[in-house]
Amino acid sequence: MSKNQKPTQFYATMSTSIVLILISLFLLIFFHSNNITNIVKENINILVELEDNLPSGELEYLKKSIIGYEGVLPSSVKYLDKKEALAMMSKELSISQLAEDNPFKDIIKFNLKNEYYSEDNINEIKKK
Numbered sequence: 001m002s003k004n005q006k007p008t009q010f011y012a013t014m015s016t017s018i019v020l021i022l023i024s025l026f027l028l029i030f031f032h033s034n035n036i037t038n039i040v041k042e043n044i045n046i047l048v049e050l051e052d053n054l055p056s057g058e059l060e061y062l063k064k065s066i067i068g069y070e071g072v073l074p075s076s077v078k079y080l081d082k083k084e085a086l087a088m089m090s091k092e093l094s095i096s097q098l099a100e101d102n103p104f105k106d107i108i109k110f111n112l113k114n115e116y117y118s119e120d121n122i123n124e125i126k127k128k
Helices: 005-042 056-068 082-093 119-127
Strands: 046-049 078-080 107-110
Touching: 056 107
Parallel strands: none
Antiparallel strands: 046 107, 078 107
16 A cells, blocks of 8 residues: 555545444434433423412322322422422522512422323313
8 A cells, every 4th residue: 555545544434433423323312212202201390389378288188189190200299388499599590589579389399200291181180
């Protein structure tokens, strides 16, 4: 081989390697896109805003009824009062706000299993 062929052969080998790596990355993402979608679906929080001054007995009843719905992940059902929400948002946004000016409401947040995550199922839960 002459000296002129060595750089050309090197560039051809490198470009072929790069193309094969890119194709394999594309195929890897393509074949795992369904799994990624399912993970994202299960991590979407659904929030239920509660009325002010709700009795604790009714709060527990709501939590138990949400856990009882088909497709709800029981470990994801959590109650978050407006003081906690204000503290969390103040920390994230680096602001200080007085408790009297709290714009938040008490909420219950939960997640659905990926196979139950659809607009129809969410609307069914909303109606109940």
